[in-house]
Amino acid sequence: MDEVNGFLLKLCEENDAFVNMRVLLTKQACNVGLLISQRVVNLPPQLLPPLYDALFDEVSWAIEDEPTEELRESFRFKYYILLTKIYERKSANKGKGTSSDDEPIIYAKPEDEIFHKLSSWSFDFPIRTQEITAHELRNYNLKGLVMAIEAEKVPSFRQELQSLINGS
16 A cells, blocks of 8 residues: 555646645555556446445445454545546547537546546546547546545435436
């Protein structure tokens, strides 16, 4: 975990989020859960709510079911740090080959937009890759996105995700 913490702190050195990140990863580390989102992109959207329900239910059950108080407390997260990917519109191409309806950010997964909206703070960072980009994404850069979400906002996330998937 020290290497992961060091990596995340190095990524945000030049961002306003650095102080917040440092506090979460040092002073409040025992209250933080880390989610690295790398699921199959073409997963049927109807499976998303049950997947996230299972994840967050398991955390809740661990608080109740673990055999020792120390283990139960280790799952009492106050924050989640989420690491995922996004596509950000290239600023150099504004007005050149982009249409006015181009989104500033395209989320690789629909749930990431909900997490981003509910996050306390976030920052993005460049990803160096040789990945072939689809024609629709030629005006976008692939970036990493780190977000901090308060655990108390998880019920709102679950409800918004369910509404998004059900179209209500």
